[in-house]
Amino acid sequence: MAHVGVVFGGRSVEHQVSIRSARTVAQGLREAGHSVTPLGIASDGCWIDADASAAVIDSGAKEIPPLEVPVAPTVRHLLASGVEVVFPILHGTWGEDGTFQGLCEMLDLPYVGCGVTTSAIAMDKVLAKRQLAASGVPVVDFETTSRRDFEADPKAFLARCERLPLPLFVKPSVGGSSVGIRKVSDLVDMAEAVRFALRFDEVVLVERGVKGRELECAVLGYRDVQASVVGEIVPGNEFYDYADKYLQDTAGLIAPAELPAAVSDRLRRTAVQAFTAIGGAGFARVDFLLEGEDGLFVNELNTLPGFTSISMYPLLWKLTGLPLPRLVDRLVQIALERHAERRRLDEGIKEFLATLA
Ligand SMILES: Nc1ncnc2c1ncn2[C@@H]1O[C@H](COP(=O)(O)OP(=O)(O)O)[C@@H](O)[C@H]1O
Numbered sequence: 425m426a427h428v429g430v431v432f433g434g435r436s437v438e439h440q441v442s443i444r445s446a447r448t449v450a451q452g453l454r455e456a457g458h459s460v461t462p463l464g465i466a467s468d469g470c471w472i473d474a475d476a477s478a479a480v481i482d483s484g485a486k487e488i489p490p491l492e493v494p495v496a497p498t499v500r501h502l503l504a505s506g507v508e509v510v511f512p513i514l515h516g517t518w519g520e521d522g523t524f525q526g527l528c529e530m531l532d533l534p535y536v537g538c539g540v541t542t543s544a545i546a547m548d549k550v551l552a553k554r555q556l557a558a559s560g561v562p563v564v565d566f567e568t569t570s571r572r573d574f575e576a577d578p579k580a581f582l583a584r585c586e587r588l589p590l591p592l593f594v595k596p597s598v599g600g601s602s603v604g605i606r607k608v609s610d611l612v613d614m615a616e617a618v619r620f621a622l623r624f625d626e627v628v629l630v631e632r633g634v635k636g637r638e639l640e641c642a643v644l645g646y647r648d649v650q651a652s653v654v655g656e657i658v659p660g661n662e663f664y665d666y667a668d669k670y671l672q673d674t675a676g677l678i679a680p681a682e683l684p685a686a687v688s689d690r691l692r693r694t695a696v697q698a699f700t701a702i703g704g705a706g707f708a709r710v711d712f713l714l715e716g717e718d719g720l721f722v723n724e725l726n727t728l729p730g731f732t733s734i735s736m737y738p739l740l741w742k743l744t745g746l747p748l749p750r751l752v753d754r755l756v757q758i759a760l761e762r763h764a765e766r767r768r769l770d771e772g773i774k775e776f777l778a779t780l781a
Pocket residue numbers: 564593595599600601602603605631632633634635638659663664665711713723724
């Protein structure tokens with residue numbers, strides 16, 4: 425059994441969700457027999473020590489307030505913890521996007537979930553869509569622009585979008601929690617929606633709006649990737665926006681989703697294909713849009729999915745026959761396997777160089 429650091433909180437808008445996810449993950453790991461050290465990150469990026477982190481997990485604390493000191497020296501709390509493997513449950517920017525994974529690589533610490541490149545690609549909607557499309561995974565038709573190009577000639581971009589049927593979804597390429605996303609039903613609103621999205625990222629994409637269902641599938645594995653049963657989100661608002669995700673209690677979550685077997689089989693195969701296409705390892709929740717019975721599109725992959733007691737990812741695995749302790753234990757085993765493999769690759773490089781000497 426391993427000494428696992430559960431890293432939670434962080435700088436993203438999903439700070440509070442992350443704390444709730446960490447409670448579930450810590451409990452599952454303990455039930456699986458691991459020893460757990462929670463490691464919290466305040467909303468300004470500063471790390472807090474293991475005792476303070478445990479107090480956040482054990483109490484009903486909703487957030488870790490900013491410490492307002494330089495961040496770098498506070499990383500000592502991770503270094504001093506003595507953990508053998510890290511389970512980051514940091515949703516969104518500064519955690520799900522490859523940044524935390526890079527820190528672990530530099531520290532030679534095994535970590536749960538996707539690596540640096542995969543995490544970064546999955547967080548960037550334009551990059552992810554290009555990579556998925558190149559691998560034959562169906563994605564929704566889109567156009568993209570950068571701040572520089574849009575400011576130089578907004579009309580040219582708006583003209584390019586005219587081929588896409590209304591309504592349109594305008595999104596910052598890097599982001600999450602639906603922040604910065606607008607549904608546009610009239611082209612006169614497009615320029616403002618693009619400028620709004622540009623407040624959150626340098627690159628914006630405009631997608632054709634899919635009139636259909638939102639389905640989710642949980643994937644798990646490394647060499648051998650498995651897909652769970654399928655779940656469905658029924659937005660309470662016009663789409664699954666920030667308020668619907670976090671402020672209201674109007675969205676419905678149905679699991680397993682009612683679907684013809686052929687559709688759910690196809691969806692599960694496509695989820696594994698999408699995960700593999702971006703080099704996934706460990707886990708991800710793959711989100712789909714389904715138009716009719718044939719129009720299946722991967723909307724996005726979430727490489728550090730929500731893990732609260734009511735989140736879709738652990739629920740879908742439970743329904744597939746993998747309860748929480750076995751699920752989180754498997755994730756830790758994959759993290760250790762991948763770390764050992766990375767070491768072997770390094771050895772291989774050294775041996776190769778030795779043959780040249
Ligand atoms: N092309 C689309 N067609 C229909 N609905 C969409 C489309 N793109 C996004 N949405 C709606 O907006 C929500 C958030 O978009 P998404 O791309 O998942 O961004 P985020 O990363 O912020 O979750 C989706 O859950 C869905 O309700």
